[in-house]
Amino acid sequence: MRRRLPQIARRALQLAVLAFIVYAALGGPWRNYKVAHNNARLVSLMHGATVAALYRANERALRLLGDPYGASLGFLGMPGSARLFGVDLTDPVLALAHVMRARALPDKLALGLLAPLLLVLLLGKVFCSHLCPMRLCFELAQAVRRGLLRLGVPLGSLRGGPRLGGWVLLGGLVASTLVGGAVWLLLLPYFALGASLFVALAAGAASGLVWVVGALVVVDLALAPGYVCHNLCPTGFLLEQLGRLALIKLRKRGTQDCPPGCAQCVTQCPYGLSPRAQTHLPACDSCGRCVAVCPLQRLERGLATARRGRRVAAGAAAALLVLLTFAGAAEAHHNKGLPHYGYFKNYPQVPTKEYVRIQGRWEIGATIFNFQGLDRRSADTPNDVKIYCYLYDLAADRAYLGAVRFVIEKDGKRVKAFARERVDEEAVYSTRETLPESGDYALVAHVGGERVQLPFHIDIASEGPSLAAIAGIGGPVLAVFVLALIGRRRRRRRARSSSSPSSQRAHTASAAASALLIASLAMPGLARAETPASQPSCHGAGAYAPGLGGAAKAHGQHAMHGQHAMHGKHAMHGKHARMKHYKTPAGAVVMVMGGFPLWWLLVGVALVIVLSFVATEWLAPRAGRGLRVNLAKNKRIYRWLRSRWFQAIPQLLMIAVLALLIYVGLAGSRVKNLTPVMVWTIWWGGLIFTVLLFGAAWCFVCPWDGLANLLSRLRLARRVEGLSLRWSFPSWLKNVYPAIALFCVLTWLELGFGVTSDPRWTAYLGLGMAAAAVICALLWGEKVFCAHLCPVGRICGVYGNFAPVEIRAKKAKTCEMCLTEDCLHGNKDGYACPVGISLKHERMATMCTMCTECFKSCDKHNVAINLRPFGADLREVKAPRADVAWLAVFLLALTLFHGLSMTPAWESFAPGQMSILKWLMVTLGLSRISSFTLGMAVAIVVPALAYLASCRLGAWWAGGSVPWRQLLVRYAYSLLPIALFYHLAHNLMHVMMEGTHVVPLLSDPLGRGADLFGTASAQPAAILSEKALWVMQIALILIGHVYGVIVAHRSARALYENKHAARRSLLPMLLFVVALSLAALYLMHMDMNMRVGRM
Structure with missing residues (x-):
């Protein structure tokens, strides 16, 4: 009995985890009853005596821990993310996925990792054997399997094979970064089981995840016992790597060999591991089944060596220190004059500063915070300062709600100014301003002929680049460089027994120069910027047009007026196309630049059709190598x-x-x-x-x-x-x-x-x-x-x-x-x-x-x-290649998609206007990035499939004498001129309309207020007028179309000896080329989204 106690305790823990999932799921309805009724008798009248008895029993148990409702919030979640007795617990795999997707490690998430990491560093993979609820299901399935085998039912017995848990983990991390964390419901067995139980109990509905759980159980029962846990589970893989440092492990007692015929431990191990041969580590999850069945009791769980113990202790301390470093201090806020706003839906706001001052009849107060410590990935201007201000008239004993002009001063000089006709919300004036540097400022309110001043201090933290990112990029380079250097020296030693001292010195100097070069590239990582970092936004206009970055944002206010102001010698000829402006949900401003008019589009369509016949009948037949x-x-x-x-x-x-x-x-x-x-x-x-x-x-x-x-x-x-x-x-x-x-x-x-x-x-x-x-x-x-x-x-x-x-x-x-x-x-x-x-x-x-x-x-x-x-x-295409052909197809598809993604048809911010992204998010219920990924995949695949269909149709219509795969490879080269010249037409807009943004930035490249060449304040206009741009864009698309038709025609003549077969093969391709050119023209006709930042 004593030897079976550990297994009884293990089974009790597994059942306790299932009980916790059930209790946490039922806790939601209990809290609803508590808020709605707060009385067992009312619950009985509404839901019956059984529910009332359970409600009463739970309330009595929770009262032992304090307030019942508050105590119930200490039991939440399921395996993956849970709270037990108020202690947050986080699954390491899900935490890693969150960090990769959000590029941040919140403090609560870091603290929730402490207990799981300490557990694995102490006891190894005990989660797999003692706490995973899916393991209990698998072991029940194994009991059924043993019964079926006794009855003579033939079952599969796949063991060993490649261990793919690491690859599943890697693929899951990539997939969750792309489409969201829901993929882990399919990859983590215990997560799927917990979620299906939770949905069934809390919502009274069956979940499709039941099929996932059922499929895994069937695989373990009928085909491959232990395979899911041992070979596929990503959590098992991750814990196995961490468990290498475990302090307590399964080990063999003594040095004596086991009896030759004994294999009890191997038979009992669900993975077929062999503790007797001491090859069970690191895959062993310390379930202890082998300890219970060993006839000579030579297996035990014991402490690792003293050296390993010190190493584990040091590792645990380091992990604790790292996680505590990530956990930042939280500070809630409530201003006397302000309601408790959730300004950016980030609680708690870090850092916040509140200032209140009474000056004569006025009380002025403000809550001021910048974006340090907040999630700045959706911020276009991450070093902005948000100010919520109120004015209280002490003489009238009421809040002032009328017109006021605010000025932000530093050392008596005006830095920023803004005015309001009335309060922005309730009794609050709000603004968002970019301040140049940390320091002491004054918020001055001009109200009722008086000047009311509120001093405040702001810290705009200097955040340099990510040293981890630089180390991750430079570290492998340095390591491979050193290995290659050592390898070459060994080869040279083998080739010659000695070398001259001068040669050695020259090689040493060269190596030193290369090392200094690597260090010079990494040196920017040590520099500290004057403005904080922000991550790219996943909101708003989807993406900036290429090049529409900092300079475009800096000139956003000038773009609002339709064209840049002219500033003397720095002004350039040209003007912006007609503009519209919309605000995104994230607060950015999208500048929508109009495309060329409809009649220009119609002219372009007519020219495409006419030139198709000209290129086919007149230009394409002309041969000749051309002058060199x-x-x-x-x-x-x-x-x-x-x-x-x-x-x-x-x-x-x-x-x-x-x-x-x-x-x-x-x-x-x-x-x-x-x-x-x-x-x-x-x-x-x-x-x-x-x-x-x-x-x-x-x-x-x-x-x-x-x-x-x-x-x-x-x-x-x-x-x-x-x-x-x-x-x-x-x-x-x-x-x-x-x-x-x-x-x-x-x-x-x-x-x-x-x-x-x-x-x-x-x-x-x-x-x-x-x-x-x-x-x-x-x-x-x-x-x-x-x-x-x-x-x-x-x-x-x-x-x-x-x-x-x-x-x-x-x-x-x-x-x-x-x-x-x-x-x-x-x-x-x-x-x-x-x-x-x-x-x-x-x-x-x-x-x-x-x-x-x-x-x-x-x-x-x-x-x-x-x-x-x-x-x-x-x-005359020589030796066409399939990979190059597909490169041409994808170049065309990606270039067209790039143009489409900048149009309101892809993402519109006009009120009430539908777009592709909006439709995907509303119809399919996907996140923006998931909708974008799906839409991009479809936008790339559709042209590729259309091209494939045109090749197959051409091969069939021509009689099948040439395989369609050969047409696919050969005709792809006719897409290159179309892709190239549409690429030129698209980029022409960026270069000519936005290229002059580099002029002021050349004088102030770091954005710190420098004026190296005297052009920092220049606001040059576009190089070309809109009409000249339209003419050049249409001309480029037509040139690409003509060349595409010529190449297709010559490819057909090279493929077919019979002219009639060549023409029949060419016709579907010609229609496809015409459709592509018309699509390119239509994209140039459409408006273009160009986000210029927050204003």
């Missing part, structure tokens, strides 16, 4: 191309620019900052125009690649052995599908979360891309990042097929006779091609990064850089 002009014939240009400094110098300059923008983004203001405008308006907006004219020239000067070159080579002026671990990159990833996936993710972050409108996140993104490039170079020794991962490089490459610049072999016959292919493999003068292409076979610009290594490595001087006609590579 080799710039490398010039000896000076050729010497530059062969010089290592030709690429190194531009890349070093771009690295300096990158470091400067990262510093400004991390150290500067989050309200007015150069980095978002410079990156998303100037760079990203202008990049497509650069690609149109110069192809993949960005890859040539790319600072991310420059850092990878510098850290993996440690040399600039000569060719050396690369520094890398020389891992083998997976062959199934050697395509552009990873770049497509990353481009989709970046688009979702930009438009769904507004990441690109925030200088901090823009800087982190730049650091992350640089870190990815460096890590890939150090791990694989190739330009894996450039060739397969970088969406910017692959976009430049695939659009570069249209550019008038190419790098090709001078003479094809010379390449055919070449046996070494130095352009591909490299030699003593040049590195191997970073993207693995050979001029002997390459006929398109898709993968070329224009690094000019082929000029250096070709000893036959057979490389040319040619000027050529636009779209030359698309006229």
Whole structure:
């Protein structure tokens, strides 16, 4: 009996957890009765004697703890989030999911983690065996299973296999971040069980989660006993990792071996673990079933070693300290003159400051707080100060509700001013103002000819960037760099027994220089900004237009008047398009810029139809390779191309620019900052125009690649052995599908979360891309990042097929006779091609990064850089690839979605006007981000499916002689001109209408009031008038349409020998191309949402 006591206690704990869920669920109805009736007799009359008896018994029990109603609030929740005797308990997995989604750890959540973490550090995975209610269900199922097996019923017995709990945890965290925490109801078995019980008891309704619980029980009973807990449960995985430090563990007593035939412990273990072989850790959950059945009593739960005990104690203390650090002090507030407002629905408000002063006949009071300590992710201006003020007329003994003019002064100088004709709400005047710095201020009220002054102090905390984020980005880079450096030194030791001291000193100096470079990139993280941080908003207009960041907000008030004011020499020609303005639920102001008029749209539609026939019948049949002009014939240009400094110098300059923008983004203001405008308006907006004219020239000067070159080579002026671990990159990833996936993710972050409108996140993104490039170079020794991962490089490459610049072999016959292919493999003068292409076979610009290594490595001087006609590579597509075809399809779909997401049709803020996002949220009951994700997925999939359908229809109509998959790959190249020129038309608006916002920010890049070049107060207008913009946008879309039709026509002729079959195959594709161009025109015709901030 003594040996069975632990199992009895374990079962009692499991039942107690179920009882707690039931009690907490019934506590809601009890509190309703308490508030509504507060009398057992009334409950009896209304609900019967049984309910009244239960009500009375519960009230008597709770009275032992104090006030019954208040005491009942100490028993809430279920496994996942609960309160027991007033102590908050939080599931670590759900807490981690909340932190990832909310990017914050509230104090109560941190305190709720203390007990679970201490429990696992003390006893290991005991939650799984003693407290998980689902474990009780599984053990009951196992009892049924044993009975069925005795009856001879054949059942599956899957054990072992891959343990996927970590992957389930990772996938759940990503999914919950994207669509909400409800996904854990499907991934955490005990959470599903608790929720279904809670709904059934509290609401009297059956939940669909019962099917989830039932399915898991059936799997455990009939197919795989113990598999769900051991192999799939994410909580089990997390507790297993933490349980490695547990102080008390199951262990084998003594050193004697177990009897050879004994396997009682393995048989009793629900997971088939073997304590006898001491291989049960760390998966063991200390259920103790093996202890009870061991015939020699050689198993016990005991303390770990003293060293482990000290380590666990230190870990527990550190965890406690960290969690207590997160738990900030709370301060409630109530102002004498003000009701207890929940200003931003954040309780308690931290920090709040209340000031009251009597001056003559007036009493003035104010509650003042800024956004330090609050959730600032939805704040456009996170360093604003909110002021709630009242005036009380002591002579009249009543609150003053009339007109008043307020001035905020600092050192006697006016900082801000605002006026009210009457109170804003009840007896309160309220405003939200941005103050320049911490310090002592005075709120001066001019009322009734008197000047009433209220001194106050405000602390605008200096919040720098996240050191954790910087460490998370820079740490892996430094670690891989050190490992690669050590690996190369070992290889060199094996290759030669000694090296000269001078060479060693040179290598040491290079390594030191690289380490200093890494440190310089991380230095902005140590800077302290003068304005606090805010996270990107998930509300309002969805996302800023690219580049409409701090500068646009700073000029919001001027945009309200329809056009910027002209300020002398700083004014530029042009004006804004007609504007409308709406307020979002989050308090932001959305500026809606009108598109071109309807008759312009009709003209564009007519031209699309006419030009479709012209391009098909007249332009497309014209053949010809086109004129080429080799710039490398010039000896000076050729010497530059062969010089290592030709690429190194531009890349070093771009690295300096990158470091400067990262510093400004991390150290500067989050309200007015150069980095978002410079990156998303100037760079990203202008990049497509650069690609149109110069192809993949960005890859040539790319600072991310420059850092990878510098850290993996440690040399600039000569060719050396690369520094890398020389891992083998997976062959199934050697395509552009990873770049497509990353481009989709970046688009979702930009438009769904507004990441690109925030200088901090823009800087982190730049650091992350640089870190990815460096890590890939150090791990694989190739330009894996450039060739397969970088969406910017692959976009430049695939659009570069249209550019008038190419790098090709001078003479094809010379390449055919070449046996070494130095352009591909490299030699003593040049590195191997970073993207693995050979001029002997390459006929398109898709993968070329224009690094000019082929000029250096070709000893036959057979490389040319040619000027050529636009779209030359698309006229005769050589060796089309499926991954590139899908890149073209997704580029088109994402570009069109980008335009759609900025229109009121996607998200409207006009009162009473429906939009796609509103419809999804209202109809499906989803959150905004979930609705956005679903809408984005549909908006991308629909064009892709339409393209797929047109290819299949074309193949069928042409007689099926060419498979539809071949059409899908070949015709995709006809989408590139359409995507490129719509991209140009879309970005033209941002560059021309918003590009001048960079002018004042160049003088004040950090947003701290500087005026370096005398342009800080300039308010330049748009570069183009709206009519000129419309003409250029329509012209660009028409050019893309014509080129798309030409490419499609030539693809059809290349696929089919029979002209009639080619035309039948082309017709569905032609209709699809026309539909795309009409959709692009219509998007340009629609109004565009451009949020300009809170005003």
